[in-house]
Amino acid sequence: MRTVRRLIYRSVASSATLVALAFAALAFFIDFVEESQDLGKNGYTVLDALWTCLLMQVRHIYDLMPIALLIGGILALSRMAQTSEFTILRTGGLGPWRALQLLAGLGLMSALLVAGIGNWAVPLAEQMLTQQHARFSSQQQLTLGRGGTWLREKREVPGMGTHTITVNVGSALSEGEFGLVRIFEFDARGQLTRRLSAASAKVDAVQAAREAGAMLPAEGSVWRLQGVTDTRWLSHERLSQEAALAGLKVIDERQSAALDWSSSLTPLVVSASVLPPESMSAFALWRYTRHLASNAQAAQRYEIQFWKKSFYPLVCLVMIALALPFAYLHARSGSMSLKIFGGIMLGISFVLINHISSHLGLLQNWQPWLAAAAPSLLYLLLSMSVFAWLVRYQ
Known part of the structure; x- marks a missing residue:
């Protein structure tokens, strides 16, 4: 059985590798043509374009591995059927369920490889790609849309109830460093009490700041703000009591070159907020959805992406x-090429439905795990039904 396993695994793996390389080469060519439009701008060279395209290939390989495994498996197994190799194996005692177990082992190994790429290589490559884009942008930073990205946390203030902190980040300068930062603090009644505006901020983990002597909580971060404008408003009671006094300042505004601001927002949460959900690891998505849920923010998009990221390696088994x-x-029954083409189209339709289901789940407010798992369960049931019919009647 070891020889049979080696024969099938080598045939499927070699075919899938060739298909993946062909798709990756096509994607690399398309990416390079697109990146070549920026050559010469802000010192962007051919080597920089090649490096950018190589970083993009990590995400492309992650997306293409399941479909490459399908096409490679179809080509390898249909070739074995045409040359009667698989018929000889069946005659030698390779039963249907034994064949299913053999290929399930190959699918499980592929799933582990996809999980490793998706949770380690893709986030690292996307982070490097973000820094690459920011490096050659006109402003040397990566803008995060017209309104930037928003974060929220709740903080217990002794004797003053629960304060809500809202943080707006306008751009990403580098890893852990952000620009155009605004921090708004609201009291227990929702009144604005403080606003911090900074030209830039570097987010350090609490451990590094504690080693420097700061008294901080067990988990969180320290925002080292640069170019700070600190604006404070008097409380409603003080304002009503003292507004009648002539010359009273009801707003206290101070300028400072640097200011340290402690927060319960961990560097992982802050980094997750500026990255697209598709480029985050499953652990980062899980941490970020917990943060959003605990602060009463919409988390369904990230929950769907978390379950999709968790189920995606199992697509290899499908x-x-x-x-x-x-x-x-x-x-001998004819139309073999047509059947192979139909199988490839079936796999491509699965990829399309798998991408569409997350958007449908977001629009229809489905359960996140159901929106992520429904296409895989549907196509797995379909393939097992066809397999059982072929085993019985062919």
Whole structure:
């Protein structure tokens, strides 16, 4: 059985690798043509464009691995069926469920590889790609849309109840460093009491700041603000009592070159807020959804992406299950090429539906895990039904 496993694994793996390389080469060519439009701008060279395209390939390979496994599996197994190799294996004792177990092992190894790429290589490559884009942008920073990105936290103030802190980040300068930062503090009744405006901010973990002697909570971060404008408003009671006094300042505004502001927002949460959900690891998505839920912010988009990221490696098992029935097709019945083409189209339709389901789940307010798992369960049931029919009647 070890020889049979080696034969099937080598055939499927070699075909899938060739398909993945072909897709990656096509994606690299398209990316390079697009990046070549920026050559010469802000010192952007050909080597920089090549490096940018290489970083993009990590995400492309992650997206293409399941479909490459499907096409490679279909080509390898249908070729074995055409040359009667699989028929000989069946005659030698390779039963249907044993064949399913063999290919499930290959699918599981592929799933582990996809999980490693998606949770380690893709976030690292996307982070480097973000820094690359910011480096050659006209303002040497990455803008985060017209309104920037927003964060929120709640803080217990002794004797004053729960204060709500809202943070707006306008741009990302580098890893852990952001520009155009605004911090708004509201008291327990929702009245604005303080606003911090900074030209830039560097977010350090609490541990590094505690080693420098600061008294900080066990978890969170220190925002080292530069170019700070600190504006404070008097409380409603003080304002009503003292507004009648002539010359009283009801707003206290101070300028400072630097200011340290402690926060419960961890560097992981801050970094997650400026990255697209598709480029985050499952752990980062889980931490960020917990933060959003605890601060009464909409988290469904990130919850769907978390479950999608968690279920995505299992797509490899679905792709293998879709490819297995092609080993039981008879070349003598004709239309083999048409059947192979139909199988490839079926796999592509799965990829499309898998992408659409998350958007439908967001629009229709489905359960996040259901929106992420429904396409995989549907196509797995379809492939197992076809496999059982072919085993029985072919």
